[in-house]
Structures are given as structure tokens and as C-alpha cells.
Amino acid sequence: MTSQLEQLKTMTTVVADTGDFEALKKYQPQDATTNPSLLLKAMKLEKYRSLGLEAIEWAKQQNTTGDMVKIAADKLAVLIGEKLLSQVPGLVSTEVDARLSFNTMETVEKAKTLISLYEEQGVDTSRILIKIAATWEGIQAARILESQGIHCNLTLVFSFAQARACAEASSYLISPFVGRILDWYKANHPEGDFEKERDPGVKSVKAIYDYFKSHGFSTIVMGASFRNIDEITALAGCDRLTISPALLDELAGVDTPLVRQLSPATDVVPQDKALTEHDFRWQMNEDRMASEKLSEGIRQFALDQEELESLLSHLAN
Template structure:
């Protein structure tokens, strides 16, 4: 009997939400994605420390300014991305510094710099997804990058407004978060029943997926940030799901039948008028959960980015 992980792979593209090369080798995902938190965790292991030193030496060869450490952090993300490409047949997401989340042009410049680093390393940059936070400014940067043929993965996505703006901007892929939405509801409305299909994160991704298929948007929906395998089971059939090694292992240990819950079977309907900035910001303002979790996510990624840079600074001597 095939495992639930094997069954899931027949209906959904499975992505490894990790920078752990051993976990990727074990579970054989199609794609891989990283973020500052995962890079920080990787650098705290002796296995990945040499990559940090390589990144520092490269950055010092490029500049002797105070920007060398930030440049080394970017190089580290590219070095790990290159290694991940050797392990997965598909795409690898590399994240733009979260501290640039409210600056469209700075996000654009950082993205182009990361792509240039991949190309200098002799890597096929078409396999790179530039990962950007789903602020209005980030979505506009993604729109420009997509027009240049650079595909994006827009992350920290908690609301329908964010998802719709991304689709209308022609973003290649979005990562709507599931578990962090559940976290918010458990903390703020603890009396609710959030089991199975009632999980608010699951409901959010299903609504986005169905809207995209109904209106024939090509943007890929990749559910992310899972707290348990029930959330994954409820989203079986979603375009893609990015899953941590712990939950990949749990799926690999089960041989229970897995039902496909999502499928592209909706008839296509005419699209609504494009969401403008004012309407986007108002809808985000009215969605306390999404506003709280977006701000929290950006802050946490920024904190981890700063910790990563501090660690690299120590390594640089």
C-alpha cells in the first residue's frame, strides 16, 4: 500500500520546507524553499558552517564596506539554493530581505542581485523563485519581476485580498499560510472548533484555490505553514504544498487512503475589476488576523535575518 506521502505526490506537487539536505534526499520533493529562519537554523549546524565562511570570503572580495555582511547573507542564500538545486528536479525559492518589504524598488534591486549571483554561479536562473512578502509594495515588485521573466513566490499571505492582488499582478506562485492563521484563531477565538475542514487556514486556501480556478488565473497556489497532517490531508489536490520534514515523515509513516479534496473542475467565470491599492489596503485593514500575522511574520523574518548576519559577522572574525 502506498504511503500518504506517495499518494499526495500523485495529486499535488510536494515541496520541502527546509534547507536540510538530508531531509530532502530522504523525502524526494519536487521543489524546495527556504527563508531566513531556516537559513539561520542551518548555519547553527557544523554541516553548513563552511558555506557561511565561503559566503563571507566572497563578500569580502566584492567590497570592504559595512555592507559586506549583508552581501554575505545574500550569497549564503544563493549557495544553499545552488545545493538544493542539485537535490530537487524543480524550483528553489530564495527570499528577499524582509526589511525591504515596504520598498518596491529596493525589493526589485535585491531580487535582481540574487538572480545575478545565481547566474554567476552558472545556475539556470529559471529554476529560481524570488520570494517576497505579500505587502502591496512587494506585490508590485513581483509584478515588475514577472514582466522581466523572473518568477516569484509571494509569501506571508494570509488574506483573500493579498491572494487576489497577486493573481491580478501575474505572480507565478503564492504561499498562503495555513498554520499561522490557525494560531491566530486559537489565540483570539479559543472557543471555536478548528478541526478538519473547519480549520480557518484550510478554509482560506480552499477559497483562494477555488477563486483562481473559477476565474482562470494561472497563479500557482502553494499551501504553507502547516501545524498538523490533517491540514495537509484537507488540502490534498492543491497545486502545491510546502511541508516540513517532521510532517513529511508523518505522512510517510501512514498508509491510510488519502482523498483528493481540491480539483480544478470549476467552470470559468468572467473576472472582476482589478483590485486597486486603496481597496487592497482597506480590505487588509478590515482583516485583523491578516494584518497581525503579516506584520508579525515580517518582524520575525527581519529578526532572524539580523541574527543570521550577526552569526556571519562572528565567523568573519
């Protein structure tokens, strides 16, 4: 019997949520994605330390007044992204510094810097997605970048308002988080039953997927942040799913039949009037879970970025 991982690949594009090149060789996903937490984890492993040293040496040679460690961090993200591209046939997402999440133009400039660094490495930048937190400012940055031919992955999506605004900005892809939504509900409603189809993270992605398909949006839905394989199998058929090596391994070890759960709509209805900034902010304000998890995610990515830069600073001395 074919494993559930192989069955899933027939209906969903599987993306590896890792910076570990060995995991990519083992599971052979179509795409790969990273974030500051995953880059930090990779840099703590001796086998990837040489990439950090290479980034530092490159940064030292640049004739710039900018912060050498921040420049090295950008270079490291690109070096790891380049390695990931050699392991997957599809796309790789590289994240903008989370500390820019509330500044549209600085996010745009950082995205262009990352793309330029990839170009210097001789990389086909059509295979790169710039990963941006789905704040209002981040979504507007994506609108600008998409209009200039730079495709974006909007991450830390916890609400329907975020997802809809991303689609209306013509974002290439969004990453709605499943497991972190479940975490919030378990913490705030410990008596709740959130198993399988009752999982609020799964329900959120299904609602987003159905809305996009029924309204003719081309934005790709890529479920992310899974806590167990039940969440993954409940979203079989979603455009893409980004999955950690541990859960990829678990799926590879199960051979029971996998049933498709999500399918594109056959009829498309006219798109609604686009959300205004006021609508977006009010809907986020009314959604305590989404507001709290978005803020928490940005803070954590920023802390990991700072720790990564501290590690690079230590290597430089």
C-alpha cells in the same frame, strides 16, 4: 499499502520546507523553499558552517562599498539555494530581505542581485523563484519582476485580498499560510472548534484555490505553514504544498487511503475588476488576523535575518 506521502505526490506537487539537504534526499520532493528562519537554523548546524565561511570569504573579495555582512548573507542564500537545486528536480525559492517589504524598487533591485549571484554560480535561473512578502509594495515589485521574466513566490499570504492582488499582478506562485492562521484563531477564540474542515487556514486556502481556478488565473497556490497532517490531507489536490521534514515523515508513516479534496473548476468566469491600492489596504485593515500575522511574519523574518547576519559577522572575525 502506499503511504499518504506517496499518494499525495500523485495529486499535488510536494515541496520541502527546509534548508536541510539530507531531508531532501530522504523525501525526494519536487521543489524546495527556504526563508531567513530556515537559513538561520541551517547555519547553526556545524555541517553547514562551511557555506557561511565561503560566503564571507567571497564577500571580502568584492570591490564594493556595501555592507560586507549583508553581501555575505545574499551569497549564503544563493549557495544554499544552489545546493538545494542539486537535490530537487524542480524549483527553489530564495527570499528577499524582509526589511525591504515596504519598498518596491529596493525589493526589485535585491531580487536582481540574487538572480545575478545565481548566474555567477552557473545556475539555470529559470529554476529560481524570488520570494517576497505579500505587502502591497511587494506585490508591485513582483509585477515588475514578472514582466521582466523573473518569477516570484509571494509569501506570508493570510488574506483573500493579498491572494487576489498577487494573481492580478501575474505572480508565478503564492504561499498562503495555513498553520499561522489557525494559531491566531486559537489564541483569539479559544472556545472555537477548528478541527479538520473547520480549520480557518484550510478554509482560506480552499477559497483562494477555488477563486483562482474559476477565474482563470494561472498563479500557482502553494499551501504552507502546517501544524499537523490533517491540514495537509484536507488540501490534497492543491497545486503545491510545502511541508516540513517532521510532517513529511509523519505522512510517510501513514498508509490509509487519501482522498483528493481540491480540483480545478470545469467552468471559468470572467475576472473581476482588479483591486486598487485603496481596496487592498482597506480590506487588509478590516482583516485583523491578516494584518497582525503579516506584520508579525515580517518582523520575525527580519529578526532572523539580523541574527543570521550577526552570526556571519562573528564568523568573519
